Amino acid sequence: MRDRIDEFGSEATVALVTFTDPRSLAEYQSRHSLGFVALRDPDRDGYRAFGLGRGRVARVWGLRAAKRYVQLIRRDGIGGLRRPTEDPLQLGGDFVIDGEGRLVWGFWGDGPDHRPAIGDLIAAVRDAAH
């Protein structure tokens, strides 16, 4: 998305939301010349508000990875897999909100890396801006 950020046009504010820690976010911003806003949602209230839950292990990682997941839980307990700033099962999504605050387009991923086609997102932004 970084490569096509200009195509969103000057009327749109693009915000990337993660639940990473402040230091990682600052490092990310310093590494990249961002054409968008990078934000944190440490308690994931925004994720929940937009209906973004957590995926199932089998759907997200497949059977082989699920077996590994179980092995790790047996060895380290669930705490070893769920650091506060990293959750491999968290689902993502993309949303376009118009100038009046109305949700005009949404994509709810069914896996953590399931993303919309960038062209669809750009088209939705252009529709919302006109």
Add this chain to the structure above:
Amino acid sequence: MLTPAPAVGEMAPDVTFLDASGRPWRLSDQRGSVVVLVFHRHIH
């Protein structure tokens, strides 16, 4: 508990996030411009 997803055409939830400096960034403060929210599980 997971909130039901907002439907397209409804008002978006008024969520507040934090920028890299820890300052609040509120969705309703962006009225007047189109906003794209991209939720990821991590940053690369």
